[in-house]
Amino acid sequence: MFRGTSAITLDSKSRITIPTKYRDELVSDCQGKMVCTVDIQHPCLLLYPLPEWEEIELKLCNLSSMNPQERLLQQVLLGNASDCEMDKSGRLLINGPLRNHASLEKSVMLVGQLKKFEIWSESAWQAQMQQGISKIQSGEIELTERLLDLSL
Numbered sequence: 001m002f003r004g005t006s007a008i009t010l011d012s013k014s015r016i017t018i019p020t021k022y023r024d025e026l027v028s029d030c031q032g033k034m035v036c037t038v039d040i041q042h043p044c045l046l047l048y049p050l051p052e053w054e055e056i057e058l059k060l061c062n063l064s065s066m067n068p069q070e071r072l073l074q075q076v077l078l079g080n081a082s083d084c085e086m087d088k089s090g091r092l093l094i095n096g097p098l099r100n101h102a103s104l105e106k107s108v109m110l111v112g113q114l115k116k117f118e119i120w121s122e123s124a125w126q127a128q129m130q131q132g133i134s135k136i137q138s139g140e141i142e143l144t145e146r147l148l149d150l151s152l
Contacts, residue, residue, distance in 0.1 A: 001112075001114050001115070002022060002114060002115070002116070002117055003112040003113075004112050004113030005109055005110070005111050005112070005115065005123065005125070006019045006110045006111075006112075007109060008106065008108050008110050009106055009107065009108065010094065010099070010104050010105065010106055010108050010110070010111065011091075011109075012050055013093070013105070014091050014093055014094050014096070014099060015091040015092060015094070016091065016092055016094060016108055016110065017089065017090050017091050017092075018051070018079075018086055018090045018091075018092065018110070019090075020090065020113075021112065023038050023090050025087070025088070026049060026086060030049040030050040030051055031050055032085055032086030032087075033049075033050040033083070033084075033086075034043070034047055034049055034050060034053070034079070034083075034085070034086065034092065035047075035048050035050060035053035035081050035082065035083055035084065035087050035142060036048075036082050036092070036119070037077050037078075037080045037081040037098075038076065038077070038080045038098065038101045038102075039067070039088070040073070040076055040077070040119065041060075042118075042128065043102055043103060043118055043120075043121075043124050044100065044111075044118045044120040044124065044125075045094070045098050045101065045104075045116040045118065045119040045120075046116055046117070046118060046119075047092075047110075047119055048115070048116045048117075049082050049115075049116075052115050052116060053081070054120070056077075057078075058078060059072070060078060061076050062142065071139065078096065078101045079128060080095075080097060080101070081096060082095050083124060088132075094119070102120060102121055102124070103121045103124065104119070104121050105121060107121070107122035107123075108120065108121065108122060109122050109125040110126065111123075121131050
């Protein structure tokens, strides 16, 4: 399970370096093979270990290509999916269209989200956090039954 936020750098060759604390797990679980795609709700990327991505692909495969909404979701997620393999130094290449979607520059945030990572530009992540905390504190976020049952 991946958790926490790591400030990392996009190097001049468009690679990010996965923090050391995650590398052993990624090598043992998926031999460092991952898939990166766009997030359809936020200006960030989603980075999945290959076995997790394969589960999503099965779900996408069960959608109908004849249904316009389902076809669009398939096109966006699968059309932007990029295979990434971690090298011996823990680096992953992020291609141009993915970098553009998330407006990635040198300062990047890698955010653990249990079974996947999110990749954000540092400025977009800071804005997302400020907005999220503000909405929670102001009561603007309506708590669903599942959230009410969540005991922290």
